[in-house]
Amino acid sequence: MRHKITGLFTLLLLLGCQEMQVEHANTGAQPVAFSTYKWGVSPLSEVPDVSAQLVELDEEMRDTVAAQLEQRGYRRVDEDQYADMVVDYQVALVDEFFSGDTRDPSWDKQFDSNAPQDVVELPPLTDAPLVVMSVGIGPPGGIVIWGGSASEILTRPDSVEQRQRLISKGVSELLRDLPPAYQ
DSSP: OHHHHHHHHHHHHHHHTOOOEEEEOOOOOOOOOOOEEEESSOOGGGSTTOOHHHHHHHHHHHHHHHHHHHHTTOEEOSSGGGOSEEEEEEEEEEOOOEEOOTTOHHHHHTTOTTOOTTOEEOOOSOSOOEEEEEEEEESTTSOOOEEEEEEEEOSOTTOHHHHHHHHHHHHHHHTTTOOOOOO
16 A cells, blocks of 8 residues: 555656646747738637637637747738738647557557557546647748747646746747847
């Protein structure tokens, strides 16, 4: 029993210390001098039949990206002809994780005897969803020069403050190499 409690404590400690997973865009493109931007995507509040939760996440992500760009001196414009760069972003909550091993069908069955072949819902380590976000910045019609994707477990899904801190941390990390606006 003592070993089980120690193992459970260790697992919880590791989950609590899990760091944000970040992958930066690496296109090899040379940075250019930008000073203005436009959004490449419409806010989800303008899209019909989107859940209130996703609209709220979208607004938080958009506001955070805009604030980061403003801190670096970038100005938002609405007309395509005045935009030096286009900013695309996405944010989502993932509640379930799926995995499988096509080389070993018995691997799936060790988690769920009713699992379809090659796909299984793994037992959750926590009830916490995964926040997944991405940002891409580049010239209009061109390739992404800055950005990437980031994800982290949201340990308190009902906490607006934690969600906003997590999004802010992710966006900061994704835009860390973005230079100040060209003046």
